[in-house]
Structure formats: C-alpha cells, structure tokens
Amino acid sequence: MRTVQVLGGGNAAGGAHVRSLTAGLVARGVRVTVCAPLEADHTYDFTGVGADHVHVPRSSDPGSVAALRAACTGADLVHAHGLHASFRTVLALSGRRTPLVVTWYDRAYADGPRAHFLRVLERRVAKAATVVLGTTSALVDRARRTGARDARLAAVSLPGPRTSPAPDDPDRLRPKVRAELGAVGRPLLIAVGSLERRRGYDVLLDAAHAWRRLDPVPLVVLAGEGPLRGELQRRIEDEELPVRLIGRRDDITDLLAAADVALLPSRWESRSPLAQEALHARVPLVATAVGGIPELVGDAAELVPYGNARAFADAVVRLLDDPGRRDLLGERGVRQAATWPTEDETVAQVLSVYDELTQPRPL
Structure with missing residues (x-):
C-alpha cells in the first residue's frame, strides 16, 4: 500500500502525530510520502523514519495544489491532517477517486468574515472526505453536522515526551x-x-x-x-x-x-x-x-x-x-x-481504516 500524508505544518499536535503514524506505517510495510513544508520535515524528521518527503507550501495557490496533486498520483489512499491541509488536498484530488481520510485535531478559530470562510472550508472538506477522523467526540459531532458521510472518533496517542537531555536524577x-x-x-x-x-x-x-x-x-x-x-x-x-x-x-x-x-x-x-x-x-x-x-x-x-x-x-x-x-x-x-491509546494502537486503528477503504469489495 502507498499512502500520502498531507500536513500543513502549523499544528504541533498534528505534526507529532503524523511522525508517529508514519513511523508505525513504515514499520508495517506501508510506503509513505509526507507532503509538508520543508520546516515541518526539519522539525519532525519524516525522512528519518523511512518516509519520502515532498515540499508543499502551506498556501493553497495553484502551484502548491499542483505539486500536491502530482505527489498523490498513484497513491492508494491520501490522509490529510488539519483543516487547511485537508482543503488543499480536496482541491488536489478533484476528479480522482482516491480515498481521502481527514483528521481534525481542533476547531479552526477566527472572527468576523474569516469565521464564515472557515465554516465554508469545513463543509467542503467534510463532504468531500471518505472518512473524517475527529480526535474528540465534539469534533466528530461537528463533522457530522457539517456534512461528513462517515465521521469516527480517532485514536490519537501522545508521542514520546518532549524533553531535553537531563541529568539521570x-x-x-x-x-x-x-x-x-x-x-x-x-x-x-x-x-x-x-x-x-x-x-x-x-x-x-x-x-x-x-x-x-x-x-x-x-x-x-x-x-x-x-x-x-x-x-x-x-x-x-x-x-x-x-x-x-x-x-x-x-x-x-x-x-x-x-x-x-x-x-x-x-x-x-x-x-x-x-x-x-x-x-x-x-x-x-x-x-x-x-x-x-x-x-x-x-x-x-x-x-x-x-x-x-x-x-x-x-x-x-x-x-x-x-x-x-x-x-x-x-x-x-x-x-x-493508562486508558489512552498507545502509539501502536493508534497506528493499528488508522491502518484498519486504510484497509477498509482500499480492499476490493465482494460483488
């Protein structure tokens, strides 16, 4: 299986999760391409855990969308993380039947006219995605209200601790x-x-x-x-x-x-x-x-x-x-x-969704 993970680079929780997910998928024999800004790869080292990295800027201009569309060519499934990365992916996959999984980590915030714009983006993404994974029940409910045909609660683990070298004691x-x-x-x-x-x-x-x-x-x-x-x-x-x-x-x-x-x-x-x-x-x-x-x-x-x-x-x-x-x-x-999902459990759940969406269905 070849998957493409799309990350905008602006959400720390999303970046850490994509790195953990990428490492787990690669360890299970999945080919992974991560489309993200260069600084995201520098921060999370996707290539260091076995993924291919394609630089795709955070903007939704035609050049970025074209680069993303090219990177998604031949993918069995595309998984976008966060609202803006998901919207770019919807544009890039327009006209294709590639399954699209979207993970929402948080609500998008804005005031005034931009708030309306973000709601429009949410509706467009929710309706286009094959499956929307929400990290909380509230986000799952929001995706369903926004028009998602299939919204599920996602297992998202906390990757290894953010720490600096420290004394043993x-x-x-x-x-x-x-x-x-x-x-x-x-x-x-x-x-x-x-x-x-x-x-x-x-x-x-x-x-x-x-x-x-x-x-x-x-x-x-x-x-x-x-x-x-x-x-x-x-x-x-x-x-x-x-x-x-x-x-x-x-x-x-x-x-x-x-x-x-x-x-x-x-x-x-x-x-x-x-x-x-x-x-x-x-x-x-x-x-x-x-x-x-x-x-x-x-x-x-x-x-x-x-x-x-x-x-x-x-x-x-x-x-x-x-x-x-x-x-x-x-x-x-x-x-x-101790009740929260481990990194292995998180990868296993996501992989089960991937298998469900990519395996041939019996006639």
Whole structure:
C-alpha cells in the first residue's frame, strides 16, 4: 500500500502525530510520502523514519495544489491532517477517486468574515472526505453536522515526551529548573501554548491578581510564543503580576516535572498535549471544562468554567493548600493516562481504516 500524508505544518499536535503514524506505517510495510513544508520535515524528521518527503507550501495557490496533486498520483489512499491541509488536498484530488481520510485535531478559530470562510472550508472538506477522523467526540459531532458521510472518533496517542537531555536524577533536576525560573521557595505554576486569544491567557492574568495575596506568592510561567506576547507583557508589567513569559521551549517535560500545578485556561481544546503530559507526570492540572478536556482527563483534574477567573484562581488556591488533593490527582492522572491509546494502537486503528477503504469489495 502507498499512502500520502498531507500536513500543513502549523499544528504541533498534528505534526507529532503524523511522525508517529508514519513511523508505525513504515514499520508495517506501508510506503509513505509526507507532503509538508520543508520546516515541518526539519522539525519532525519524516525522512528519518523511512518516509519520502515532498515540499508543499502551506498556501493553497495553484502551484502548491499542483505539486500536491502530482505527489498523490498513484497513491492508494491520501490522509490529510488539519483543516487547511485537508482543503488543499480536496482541491488536489478533484476528479480522482482516491480515498481521502481527514483528521481534525481542533476547531479552526477566527472572527468576523474569516469565521464564515472557515465554516465554508469545513463543509467542503467534510463532504468531500471518505472518512473524517475527529480526535474528540465534539469534533466528530461537528463533522457530522457539517456534512461528513462517515465521521469516527480517532485514536490519537501522545508521542514520546518532549524533553531535553537531563541529568539521570530527577530530584536534582527539579530544584535546578525552579532556580532558573526564579521559583525558589514559592509555588510554581506552569502553562504551555501559543500566545493566542483562544488560549485564555487574559483570564489567567485576571486570576493571577488573586494569587498576589498568597504567602509566598506563586510564580506563573507561560511557555510559548504568539501574537499576544506584547499585550500580555504590558499587562504583566502594568498590573505587577507574578507572571513570566519564557518563550517557546523544547523542555516542557522538565518544566512540568518542576511545577506544583499545571494550568490550562483555554476557550477550546481537543486532546491537549499539556493536559496529557501533566497527567503522565503526576502534576495536578487546573483546566477549563471545554471541548475534549472533560473526556480526556475524567476525574484526574480540577475543571472550571471557561472565562471565570475567580473559579480558576480559587481552584489553584485550594490545590496549593491541600497536598493530599494534589497527590490524589497525581494518582488519578496516571490511571487516566493508562486508558489512552498507545502509539501502536493508534497506528493499528488508522491502518484498519486504510484497509477498509482500499480492499476490493465482494460483488
């Protein structure tokens, strides 16, 4: 079987999943071509796990669509990841009967006229795809409402931990990381994600006002980059908030290992990598009850309504005051993580879909 995986390169969860999926498919004898921007191959090393890589820019201009169409020639099946990559693939496969599998990892966000444009793209992709795989039940329901003829819940595992080389002894690493961040003798709260409106960091800064009254005052560390960095930094300075922006990091596992509580204040999340890594690491998580988060974490996190800064702040304070509750959530997190699909199970499920769509049907 020859498959083509199409990736736009803008979604970290999608890129990590495609690399894991590619490695598993190649190991099972499937020929894989990954169509993605050059920087995506540099980041995820698709060629290093045995795939062919074809550079296809993220744009949907005729040149990119033509390059994608050529790469898909002769494929038994094409699998596109994310909305924009899926739309380009629909254009590239126009007039062909090649089965198209689409995976949706998250909702697309925009305001004003662009929001309408994204809804049009969703409908076009959902109706054209042979199968839409959604990473949460909410995304599956959305695909069905949008016109998908076949929408299913996808098994998507969290690939290996995002970590940097570290000393063998984690007990030595924790104080070192805390010292580097400036969290000696005070609680450390960690949030990770792009600095965008949908991440809810404005609500997080509102909540940080309440934490200033604690003794000692917790330090909030936000790891990530994005268009809101300037706005958030101004608020932190003007309001004298105990918050640090540390930019994009490749040692998230180390940061979590040093944290007392992980924070996820988003307006929407599907299978949040931060939530998964926090539960794997036994780090208590305070998150908003949105999207796929309740389904993902079960009873292994403190869940609060989105946009309620008081509820978010109070949940963190309760955890900081209750070591027993933090330990309980850590134990529940490990049990919950054990219910998630492994990388092998994820590859097996996707391959079963591929076989279903490519095997000849009896007359």
